[in-house]
Amino acid sequence: MSWIYIAIASLFEIGWAITLKYSEGFTKIVPSIITIILMILSFWFLSIGLKTLPVGTAYTVWTGLGAVGTVILGVILFKEPIxxxxxxxxxxxxxxxIGLKITSAH
Structure with missing residues (x-):
């Protein structure tokens, strides 16, 4: 179940990274509020996953999945170069x- 929490946290991380772009440096109120809510949710799900997973592995998977998803959405939403x-x-x-997940004892 902890890996599911990390996956959910990663989805929220992707969400806050994208809405952070839309907030334009926290100058737009609605995207800024959404960004903060998604950040809190991301950290909350990460913290639940960390109850049973090693911090280094869980954090790396969280940031790795977040980075991959954010790059993909950056290409789709913001026409970033492919x-x-x-x-x-x-x-x-x-x-x-994937390697960290496969080699994890949890």
Whole structure:
């Protein structure tokens, strides 16, 4: 169940990263409020997952999944450049996340 909490926390992390962009440096009130709520939810689910998972593994998976999702949505929503080198590096991050999950005793 802890891995599900980490996955949910990662989704909220992706959400707050994207809404942070829309908040334009916390100058737009609605996206700013949404960003803060998503940050709190992300940290809350991370903290639940950390009750039974090693902090280094859980934190790395949380940030790794968040980074991968944010890059993908950045390309879709903000027309960020699609370069093979970027996606190769994202693939390495994803491989590391999968490796940590597979080798985790939990």
């Amino acid at each position: 370069e093979i080198r970027r996606f190769f590096c994202i693939g390495l991050i994803l491989a590391g996340v």
